[in-house]
Amino acid sequence: xxxxxxxxxxxxxxxxxxxxxxxxxxxxxxxxxxxxxxxxxxxxxxxxxxxxxxxxxxxxxxxxxxxxxxxxxxxxxxxxxxxxxxxxxxxxxxxxxxxxxxxxxxxxxxxxxxxxxxxxxxxxxxxxxxxxxxxxxxxxxxxxxxxxxxxxxxxxxxxxxxxxxxxxxxxxxxxxxxxxxxxxxxxxxxxxxxxxxxxxxxxxxxxxxxxxxxxxxxxxxxxxxxxxxxxxxxxxxxxxxxxxxxxxxxxx
Amino acid sequence: xxxxxxxxxxxxxxxxxxxxxxxxxxxxxxxxxxxxxxxxxxxxxxxxxxxxxxxxxxxxxxxxxxxxxxxxxxxxxxxxxxxxxxxxxxxxxxxxxxxxxxxxxxxxxxxxxxxxxxxxxxxxxxxxxxxxxxxxxxxxxxxxxxxxxxxxxxxxxxxxxxxxxxxxxxxxxxxxxxxxxxxxxxxxxxxxxxxxxxxxxxxxxxxxxxxxxxxxxxxxxxxxxxxxxxxxxxxxxxxxxxxxxxxxxxxx
Numbered sequence: 001x002x003x004x005x006x007x008x009x010x011x012x013x014x015x016x017x018x019x020x021x022x023x024x025x026x027x028x029x030x031x032x033x034x035x036x037x038x039x040x041x042x043x044x045x046x047x048x049x050x051x052x053x054x055x056x057x058x059x060x061x062x063x064x065x066x067x068x069x070x071x072x073x074x075x076x077x078x079x080x081x082x083x084x085x086x087x088x089x090x091x092x093x094x095x096x097x098x099x100x101x102x103x104x105x106x107x108x109x110x111x112x113x114x115x116x117x118x119x120x121x122x123x124x125x126x127x128x129x130x131x132x133x134x135x136x137x138x139x140x141x142x143x144x145x146x147x148x149x150x151x152x153x154x155x156x157x158x159x160x161x162x163x164x165x166x167x168x169x170x171x172x173x174x175x176x177x178x179x180x181x182x183x184x185x186x187x188x189x190x191x192x193x194x195x196x197x198x199x200x201x202x203x204x205x206x207x208x209x210x211x212x213x214x215x216x217x218x219x220x221x222x223x224x225x226x227x228x229x230x231x232x233x234x235x236x237x238x239x240x241x242x243x244x245x246x247x248x249x250x251x252x
Numbered sequence: 253x254x255x256x257x258x259x260x261x262x263x264x265x266x267x268x269x270x271x272x273x274x275x276x277x278x279x280x281x282x283x284x285x286x287x288x289x290x291x292x293x294x295x296x297x298x299x300x301x302x303x304x305x306x307x308x309x310x311x312x313x314x315x316x317x318x319x320x321x322x323x324x325x326x327x328x329x330x331x332x333x334x335x336x337x338x339x340x341x342x343x344x345x346x347x348x349x350x351x352x353x354x355x356x357x358x359x360x361x362x363x364x365x366x367x368x369x370x371x372x373x374x375x376x377x378x379x380x381x382x383x384x385x386x387x388x389x390x391x392x393x394x395x396x397x398x399x400x401x402x403x404x405x406x407x408x409x410x411x412x413x414x415x416x417x418x419x420x421x422x423x424x425x426x427x428x429x430x431x432x433x434x435x436x437x438x439x440x441x442x443x444x445x446x447x448x449x450x451x452x453x454x455x456x457x458x459x460x461x462x463x464x465x466x467x468x469x470x471x472x473x474x475x476x477x478x479x480x481x482x483x484x485x486x487x488x489x490x491x492x493x494x495x496x497x498x499x500x501x502x503x504x
Binding site for chain 1: 329385389391462463
């Protein structure tokens with residue numbers, strides 16, 4: 001599980017002279033987001049089961065044609081699923097927890113955004129440098145991945161352009177959009193800001209997009225955790241929990 | 253403990269203290285200004301309170317979206333209901349001519365109204381969406397008497413902060429706050445699209461609240477009670493509640 005990589009790095013360096021790989025703010029907000037995301041995912045699946053059909057436009061129900069449906073049984077007998085049984089209804093606590101976790105995610109996201117701008121985290125660590133903003137820089141990194149080449153020194157201390165762009169898409173694209181499409185399913189929110197749900201193409205379009213964005217976030221999660229495991233699970237976890245993994249200061 | 257970590261310890265302590273005390277102050281203010289929902293306690297209380305407070309601060313008077321006639325759904329979906337009581341069937345067999353709606357609780361003049369009496373009030377028709385917590389929806393035209401007109405005629409007390417409303421069917425009630433009760437789109441509905449309100453959609457009388465999810469729109473309405481406390485009539489995670497354990501505020 002990537003120990004070949006971890007073993008290339010000396011872990012015997014003195015701990016005192018180190019700069020953390022991730023700042024405490026990044027670490028704390030990362031793990032709160034992990035907890036909130038898992039809660040949202042589990043309860044989101046539970047809510048989805050009560051109507052595993054998706055539509056485009058403003059309206060849609062069991063009597064209208066779906067855009068697509070998920071081939072699973074439902075927790076409602078009014079949904080035509082093709083299965084001869086109905087799953088138990090768990091929407092009560094699922095909805096309570098979904099919206100509470102959404103608040104945790106939003107507040108954590110805003111704190112991360114504020115401190116990220118204040119400490120120039122995004123500029124320093126996520127926006128690609130001028131030399132990296134070229135197609136050839138992308139090609140080099142992608143080719144390296146395809147060759148399964150071991151990471152080099154620079155990968156220990158900063159993100160490559162592919163990682164930077166991925167994190168930027170997740171932080172500034174997928175997460176804000178999944179929140180907005182979620183809000184666009186709220187009847188009271190839609191009364192206050194009707195232009196948002198209209199811009200998304202209607203309430204059912206917002207619901208469908210909310211589902212597709214959630215799937216994208218789950219795919220990101222799988223690749224993200226996969227890469228952590230490939231590049232040394234213990235080391236990466238140490239970096240994200242206590243901040244450093246024995247990297248001497250002069251490299252930082 | 254070296255100097256840096258002591259400084260960090262002090263800063264962290266200060267931030268935590270400031271955070272906890274501002275939460276306490278915010279909680280006190282929320283209670284004072286009526287921003288805590290009746291199910292604002294327990295583990296899901298903070299999330300529910302944030303949602304309810306945000307809506308009361310920012311969308312209290314906003315109008316639910318109304319749609320052009322061309323967007324009325326060709327296939328409105330009537331959710332399944334329990335078998336109707338003999339009391340209901342008796343009234344149905346007489347064409348609902350002796351159906352009554354009573355207004356009581358904190359009102360100066362308790363009244364009992366027939367369907368004919370209701371139609372003598374100023375009426376309103378609106379094309380709004382029914383949004384089910386399961387995910388589906390449809391748009392229909394709803395015609396009826398705004399609840400605020402009836403509350404005004406009955407002389408509802410300014411001390412009344414909630415309205416509890418009952419179906420003729422057993423164990424079917426809901427409650428809303430006075431803001432939604434007096435909202436111009438909260439409609440005691442007796443007609444839908446081109447005719448009387450069909451029984452499967454809640455006829456002869458249904459309280460439609462387009463700014464909240466469908467489960468707040470109780471079918472077969474017979475009684476409206478003004479109260480200063482909805483105690484006993486709050487849907488919550490309480491397993492004794494007949495309301496599936498869904499959150500009290502369904503504006504989401």
